[in-house]
Amino acid sequence: MRPGTDFILDALALEGLDHLFMVPGGLVDPFLPALGRQTALKPIVAAQEGGAAYMADGYARASGNFGAALCIGGPGLANAVTAIATAQTDHSPVLVISGEVATLMEGLGSFQDASPQTLDDVSILKPIVRYSSSVDNPKNMPHIFKRALLQLRTRPGGPVHLSVPGDSLRDEISAQYTKIESSLVHPAPLSLSAAHDSLKHLAPPSGDAPVKIAILAGSGVEHAEAASSLRKFAELWRIPVATTLRAKGVFPEDHPLSLGVFGYAGTHHSRMALLDAPPDVLIVLGSGLNERDTMHWSLQLRPGATICVNLSLTSIGVHTQGCGVVGDCGAYLAYLLASSDDLRPSMQKSVEARVAWLEEIRSKPRLQDIENCTSEAAPVHPARIIADLRRVFPRDGILLVDSGAHRAFAGHYWESYEPRTYISATNLGPMGWAIPAATGVQCAQPKRKVAVITGDGCMRMAGIEVATAARYQLPIVFVVVNNAALGNVWLRAHELGPVPDELTRLPDHDWAAFAKALGSRGETVRTPAELGPAFERALTGAGPCLIDVKADKAFATPVKDWAAAHAAFSYHE
Ligand SMILES: Cc1ncc(C[n+]2csc(CCOP(=O)(O)OP(=O)(O)O)c2C)c(N)n1
């Protein structure tokens, strides 16, 4: 027998968590002594509940497990709504537990009552999570808790919410929690008949071997932990691989078969291979085929010439006609590898021509305006910041990227080599996400170097969470591309007249001083020559370091291909 709080904490530990991100408050008071009664979970106290939920999101993305956040209901949970919505849109498994008044007190006017009789936290959360429920009776705790974790871990993942009234936190629970079987957590379903059908596109019975075969790898490859199978398959038949921005890193970007990112902030190579002269066969692995990942849906997804693999029938069916394989990307890649004997005659026939096709593409410039990476401009060019950080950052280090013009610069000029080393909230794109998320990432990967590329506008929204990194002495490097503007918006707005121009500028804050006030190290960089040494110091010292780089807002983002595709295409034509 133990109280509900201890049941929850023990269950989280049994599921392999070692951190819990939280903001205390009366409705979750029983957790405070409970956290003192155990040692498996290290509590991390965030500045704000949104920060705690972003940290749990970062922890989930970096670990491959789920992340958990704890807060009071009512104002605490409402603070976390944007973060939870971000986890939903990016399929990140985040468990949010909020406290609630005791069931006997619901609707009687208790302080912060957000029970179903009043604000109804459970209903507020319902549209943005997989599952939202109250544990309305301590006896229901074991099965509701299990249901929540199963929903959380059903792939593709997503957030779940449990509202736990005071009685369910305090009352004794006799049932034991049993760990979810790992075979349930990583199921690899595959429609075998569809997988079999797809072979005829790669190796047509007619003997006409398709030459231009390419892969677009999305986050489904990361969720399936299938990066090594992807590499094996690509290398076997010399098939070039592009990734979506969300999946950057699932294929090493310095590999001879890499086309880099396709879509927003993508490379010329991927545009040439996938869009300019569409390949004979395109294999799309685990992409939701959203606007950014398809260049405004201008990818030509032709039946017979596209093999779309996704766990979600909807993701396949909305943008394609009958060219899908419903299933797990890892299972599909394993199927392709096991079908090598069937594929060999066709693939071997075409391999030489395919390599020539790729070499022709790779002989052309991969990146836009590469000279900006060595720009001597001061205030500093954002491309130079990205290039100089890459040079000193370890190969297996993890970069988090925030929302703004800096997202385009990082997406375009940064190179990633491993899955889960380029982490960004690419679907909802809330400003400030990366700053707290980095704390979750560093907790999940204590041995890896972690850095953040963020903007001054993002700092204004979530910069306070640098305090959390400082409190726990996490050695995160925060790089603020400080252009004294909501840069991405300013780039459009300043051409519209003086009022739009003024509305999208920001005061030039001293972010290094801000960081120091919070217990972090802080440095200001004004010229490109100072970047390298500042990054080196930041990466070697103790605790976090924020580098405030005075940058120029007037440099256009490297999205020429993206803009051209936008101008050329209308979805509803
Ligand atoms: C929560 C939220 N509010 C507004 C936006 C719209 N928005 C996208 S980028 C951006 C400006 C970001 O400014 P900053 O962090 O300074 O980055 P920069 O563009 O200057 O690199 C804005 C306002 C958003 N993405 N998220």
Ligand SMILES: [Mg+2]
């Ligand atoms: Mg800015």
